[in-house]
Amino acid sequence: MKILITGASSGIGEELARQYAKSDNELILLARRQSRLEKLQQELLQHAKSVEIVVADVTKFDELQEKIAAIGFVDIVILNAGISVGHSLEITPFSDFKNIYDVNVLSNHAILEILLPHFLAKKSGKIVFISSLASLISMPSSKVYSSSKRALNAYAEGMRYKYKKDGIKVINVLPGFIKSEMTDKNSFYMPFFLSTKDGAKIIYKAIEKEKRFYPFPFRFYLIILLLNSLPNFLKEKIINSLLFDAAH
Numbered sequence: 001m002k003i004l005i006t007g008a009s010s011g012i013g014e015e016l017a018r019q020y021a022k023s024d025n026e027l028i029l030l031a032r033r034q035s036r037l038e039k040l041q042q043e044l045l046q047h048a049k050s051v052e053i054v055v056a057d058v059t060k061f062d063e064l065q066e067k068i069a070a071i072g073f074v075d076i077v078i079l080n081a082g083i084s085v086g087h088s089l090e091i092t093p094f095s096d097f098k099n100i101y102d103v104n105v106l107s108n109h110a111i112l113e114i115l116l117p118h119f120l121a122k123k124s125g126k127i128v129f130i131s132s133l134a135s136l137i138s139m140p141s142s143k144v145y146s147s148s149k150r151a152l153n154a155y156a157e158g159m160r161y162k163y164k165k166d167g168i169k170v171i172n173v174l175p176g177f178i179k180s181e182m183t184d185k186n187s188f189y190m191p192f193f194l195s196t197k198d199g200a201k202i203i204y205k206a207i208e209k210e211k212r213f214y215p216f217p218f219r220f221y222l223i224i225l226l227l228n229s230l231p232n233f234l235k236e237k238i239i240n241s242l243l244f245d246a247a248h
């Protein structure tokens with residue numbers, strides 16, 4: 001199988017690449033940090049059939065699309081590249097807002113615009129979105145990130161309905177807190193925190209089982225469902241009581 005993983009230079013993407021490094025898999029690892037990709041390539045070449053790296057900034061849409069076009073067909077694309085600007089109660093600078101949407105939302109369509117004709121021609125392919133439990137509940141300190149992932153959910157849902165009849169599987173994974181460069185920035189308590197390896201293993205299994213919508217850890221998901229089922233005034237009180245001091 002040919003597998004393209006975006007955001008493969010660290011965290012979840014890097015660990016997912018390790019999960020997929022098997023003798024019959026051809027890996028294509030995409031990110032900006034070339035040296036990290038090369039190091040991972042050296043490590044995984046011992047296990048995978050082949051490991052190609054693509055150095056690309058997913059917000060440079062034209063260059064990105066050229067590089068994706070050069071790849072051609074893949075069996076699985078894992079759209080994992082994502083950013084947050086940490087948790088803050090300050091007004092989000094417009095440039096940060098735009099960057100989050102460029103990476104977390106728009107870049108995925110830039111890639112799929114190129115890959116979809118290949119999937120349609122072969123009547124197969126798996127599209128994996130890495131969303132977040134944060135898409136299901138919007139905290140005051142991370143509303144832009146949450147909204148970007150909620151936009152991603154809506155896009156993934158529509159894509160799933162649209163392409164089901166064409167043999168294309170759309171999988172949307174919504175992780176809770178997993179150790180990575182992204183969560184290393186958080187100085188508050190992260191409930192149900194998972195190691196990168198455990199988080200990636202769960203995601204790998206969800207992809208293998210072709211889960212359409214996969215929020216995890218399940219107990220964290222249940223708490224969010226419970227909060228969302230409360231009357232707004234009560235939910236608001238609870239959310240605001242959870243506010244942490246962003247200066248810590």
Ligand SMILES: NC(=O)c1ccc[n+]([C@@H]2O[C@H](COP(=O)([O-])OP(=O)(O)OC[C@H]3O[C@@H](n4cnc5c(N)ncnc54)[C@H](OP(=O)(O)O)[C@@H]3O)[C@@H](O)[C@H]2O)c1
Pocket residue numbers: 006007008009010011012013030031032033034056057058059080081082083103130131132133174175176177178179180181182183
């Ligand atoms: N960790 C969590 O708790 C958690 C929870 C829910 C969802 N997620 C999602 O999981 C995904 C992976 O995040 P992570 O936690 O593993 O964080 P991470 O370690 O910071 O990894 C982010 C990856 O995205 C790549 N990336 C960022 N901006 C890019 C750009 N402009 N062009 C190309 N690549 C770019 C980074 O590579 P370069 O910097 O080398 O480009 C890196 O490989 C994200 O979509 C995140 O929203 C994470």
